[in-house]
Amino acid sequence: MGDKLSIGNMEFTSRFMIGTGKFPSDEIMAQCLFVSGAEIITVAIRRVDLKKPDSDILRVLDPKKIFILPNTSGAQNADEAVRLAMFAQQMGFSSWIKLEVTPDPRYLLPDPEETIKAARILVKNGFTVLPYMNADPVLAKKLEDEGCAVVMPLGSPIGSNKGLTTIDQIKIIIAQSNVPVVIDAGIGRPSDACLAMELGADACMINTAISSAPMPPLTARAFKLAIEAGRQAYLGGHAAKRDTARPSSPVDGISK
Amino acid sequence: MKTFYDEMLKTNEINVGRLTENINGDLVMRALEKDGMSFNDMLCLLSERALLHIDILASRAKEMTDTHFGKNINLYIPLYLSNECSNSCSYCGFNVNAVIPRNTLTIAEAEIEMKRIAATGMKNILLLTGEAPAKAGVGYMEHVIKIASLYFTQISLEVYPMDIPEYERLVKAGATGLVIYQETYDETLYAKLHETGPKKNFRYRLEAPERAAQAGFRFIGIGALLGLSEWRKEAALMFSHAKYLSKKYWRSDIALSFPRITPARGCKTEIAPVSETELRQMIFTARIYLEHAVINLSTRESAVFRDSMIGFGVTRLSAGSKTNPGGYEIHPEASGEQFMVNDTRTVEEVTLFISERGYYPVFKDWDISLNEKIK
Numbered sequence: 001m002g003d004k005l006s007i008g009n010m011e012f013t014s015r016f017m018i019g020t021g022k023f024p025s026d027e028i029m030a031q032c033l034f035v036s037g038a039e040i041i042t043v044a045i046r047r048v049d050l051k052k053p054d055s056d057i058l059r060v061l062d063p064k065k066i067f068i069l070p071n072t073s074g075a076q077n078a079d080e081a082v083r084l085a086m087f088a089q090q091m092g093f094s095s096w097i098k099l100e101v102t103p104d105p106r107y108l109l110p111d112p113e114e115t116i117k118a119a120r121i122l123v124k125n126g127f128t129v130l131p132y133m134n135a136d137p138v139l140a141k142k143l144e145d146e147g148c149a150v151v152m153p154l155g156s157p158i159g160s161n162k163g164l165t166t167i168d169q170i171k172i173i174i175a176q177s178n179v180p181v182v183i184d185a186g187i188g189r190p191s192d193a194c195l196a197m198e199l200g201a202d203a204c205m206i207n208t209a210i211s212s213a214p215m216p217p218l219t220a221r222a223f224k225l226a227i228e229a230g231r232q233a234y235l236g237g238h239a240a241k242r243d244t245a246r247p248s249s250p251v252d253g254i255s256k
Numbered sequence: 257m258k259t260f261y262d263e264m265l266k267t268n269e270i271n272v273g274r275l276t277e278n279i280n281g282d283l284v285m286r287a288l289e290k291d292g293m294s295f296n297d298m299l300c301l302l303s304e305r306a307l308l309h310i311d312i313l314a315s316r317a318k319e320m321t322d323t324h325f326g327k328n329i330n331l332y333i334p335l336y337l338s339n340e341c342s343n344s345c346s347y348c349g350f351n352v353n354a355v356i357p358r359n360t361l362t363i364a365e366a367e368i369e370m371k372r373i374a375a376t377g378m379k380n381i382l383l384l385t386g387e388a389p390a391k392a393g394v395g396y397m398e399h400v401i402k403i404a405s406l407y408f409t410q411i412s413l414e415v416y417p418m419d420i421p422e423y424e425r426l427v428k429a430g431a432t433g434l435v436i437y438q439e440t441y442d443e444t445l446y447a448k449l450h451e452t453g454p455k456k457n458f459r460y461r462l463e464a465p466e467r468a469a470q471a472g473f474r475f476i477g478i479g480a481l482l483g484l485s486e487w488r489k490e491a492a493l494m495f496s497h498a499k500y501l502s503k504k505y506w507r508s509d510i511a512l513s514f515p516r517i518t519p520a521r522g523c524k525t526e527i528a529p530v531s532e533t534e535l536r537q538m539i540f541t542a543r544i545y546l547e548h549a550v551i552n553l554s555t556r557e558s559a560v561f562r563d564s565m566i567g568f569g570v571t572r573l574s575a576g577s578k579t580n581p582g583g584y585e586i587h588p589e590a591s592g593e594q595f596m597v598n599d600t601r602t603v604e605e606v607t608l609f610i611s612e613r614g615y616y617p618v619f620k621d622w623d624i625s626l627n628e629k630i631k
Contacts, residue, residue: 022326024614046409046623049379056620076474076507080626087625105474105509106502106548159324211326 003235005203007180008096008128008149010067014039015197016227017069017182019207020057021047023216030060032210032220041066042098042205044073045084050091069130071098077111078118085122097122098152099131108158112139116146123147132184135166140173140181151177152205154185155196159208161188164195174200190219190226197230198238259463260500264441267496272299272489279303288316293545298495301541302488310537317540317569320547329610330550330572330618332380332412333373333603336581337361337400341386343453345439347484347517347525349595350386352453359581360391366400370407372585376576376603379620380410382435387416387454394422401429410622412475416454417464423471430627433475434468436461437513440484441493449484449525465497469505476501477552479513482535483527491538498546511550511572512542516557518595532561536568543569555599562599566613575599575606 004011018038023029033041041061048056061068070088075081078101085097099122101115102108110132116139122129128149133139135153143151153173156162163186164170174181180202187193193204206223213219276299284306287297300306301313338360341350349356361369373381381404385392397415404411412433413426423434440446443458450456465476478497480490494512502510516530530538535557542551553562553570555577562573577597578584599606610617 022328022616024327024616025611026616046626047618047620049620074622074626083625084623087623103507105507161323208323208326212322 003231005180007130012039012067014224015203015231016224017042017203017205018210018220019205020044021073021207022211024211026057026060028216029057029211031217033061033066035217036210036220036224038224039067040069042069042071042207045070045088046074050088050093067096068093069096069098071132072100072118073102075101075118076103076114077101078114078121081114081118082121085118085127086125089127094128095126096128096130096149099129099148102132110134110154112136115139116142119143119146119148130182135169135173137169137172137176140177144177144179148179150180150182150202152182152184155183155192156186156188158185160186161209161212162186163188163192167195167199170196170201171199190222193223194226194230194233197227198233200234203227259466260497261459261462263496263500264462264493267295267493272492273486275299276303276488276492279305281305281308284309285312288312288544295492295496295499298541298545299492301544302491302537306541307533307537310533310540313537313540313544314568317543318567320543321567321569321571324548325571327567327615328571328618329566329615330380330621331378331603331607332382332410332552332572332574333376333378334382334384334414334554334574334577334579335366335369335373336384336579336583337366337396338385338388338392339581340388340391341453343387343450343455345450345455347449347481347519347527359587360385360388360396361581361586363396363399363403365582365586367403368586369582369584370404373576374407377607377619378576378603379408380412380622381408382412382414382433382574383431384414385416389416394418394425397426397431398429401426401431405430405624409620409624412477414477417461418467420467420471423468423473427472430624432473432622432627433477433511434465434473435477435479435511435513436464436468437479437481437515438462438494438497439481441480441490441497442485445485465501466505469501469508473508475509475511475550476505477511477513477550479515481515481517482530482538483517484525485528487528487530487534487538491541495542495545498542498549502546502549509550510546511552512546513552513554514538514542515554515595535561536565539565539569555597556595557598559599559601563609563613566610566615573606573610575601576603 014037016038017040072081072084081101101111119129130150132152140151156165182203183196183201184205188209210220279300283300287300339350411431414435446458480494498510552572554574607617
């Protein structure tokens, strides 16, 4: 029982996913992971030497304690993304892949056509696909139709820390989705993550906002609390907004 | 098809010199505060006046570096394959008239050097030659790249300019990056400095990055040799070139280098020295104007200077470099080098310093499986 996040054939207690890029050291990244309570961490295949799991970031990640989700960062088209995913699988990772197809190396915005194409191939090959995508409600439905396990719309451009500038589209995506919605990029502050969760997002993926913070572990903890608070608020519901005052201790009947 | 050459002619008309001289403090501050910086705003930051605000430039550059690159510093290492050259660039240690031991590594020798380099942990290699197609041409480079693919995950080239089909062969062989310095963006000066040899064709060299991008190179590096001409004008044109390339060839990553040259042996070219402060101003401006560009700083610069620039615009450092063919293992005694290395620290020492500074030294930032299948 309990409020679990179900993706594919797995369940997670935490709704906080964390990235590994831009940290000052592997040790600080590991501390952040520890305090975040995250159960899924994403790793760029291009950044790690999969033949040497004791090197780079991988040496501080224990696959028994954390689910390592490889990503296709660096892929500019579907072919490259598929090749990376298959390479990671051959190297012993699971068949889960965070699909990132970003032809523009500057803004790293996802290519919708190539993402759909890659998702189709990967799903057919038995992968559990978690696609990074622009906050486009039609694209979200198309990716769901292709068999993606979640959709991962961006809140604002990746690394920008600008929060949920795509909030209106995100609300539509959440309203229409039959698969978990994970807000992937642009979340800059814990309050952004809290808002995303209050809106009904199923999880948040956060990286730059933590790795670039002056005290990353403290910020990671703040995000954990914000995501939990947002989730609780979503489940608990909120009272309606009104233009008039209502006393918190009702006085109806006293004058009668 | 229009190229950067056409853009450059327009920029020349603006008279970069006059613009940079007539800039006051207000214009500098306004440029710094602006989103979506224009070419003229960039000139404000390059102006003499902006030197008075260099601390503000530094903090803005740091903020932007942190935002886009985080606490990461990428590492690469050069491997000089040949110092044979048919050009007569008098400022260059490899020029055809320089009396130096000439050498082109055989494929077997290149592999020995690579093994030695790979043992340092380096994954990103830059392969360099002079301009001697008969000795170190496309076929030779294809062969060397294939060998390099066994030891490194990212292979860049700094070779003479080529046509698109030749570049395509090198991409197919496994190269991902192409570096080519324009030397100077001043066409008249260029003609004086390159009187003989194939390099005298200014436009062919200027358009090489565009041919490289069309051929499929993912990383394009450009630069001007600082010291040949008035640096502010060179920097403005180089930044304009980078902006043009990033807009037109939007799939390619653009990198900038800032080589300050020192007179080579027997150099007849008058060098206009660029100070460290001026170099800082140039790098800060590059970061602010070209927020996503990779910025390299090679071992031409001193350890002290390089260390001080970590995170302040600079995102990639070379380390443990030797600049003569065979310098790592075959001919460890330094001779026939292109330039003197100032930062002589080992890869391990540089890596340690980066970590102590609170940054992550990144060795691997590319996977060979992203490349086209190697044929």
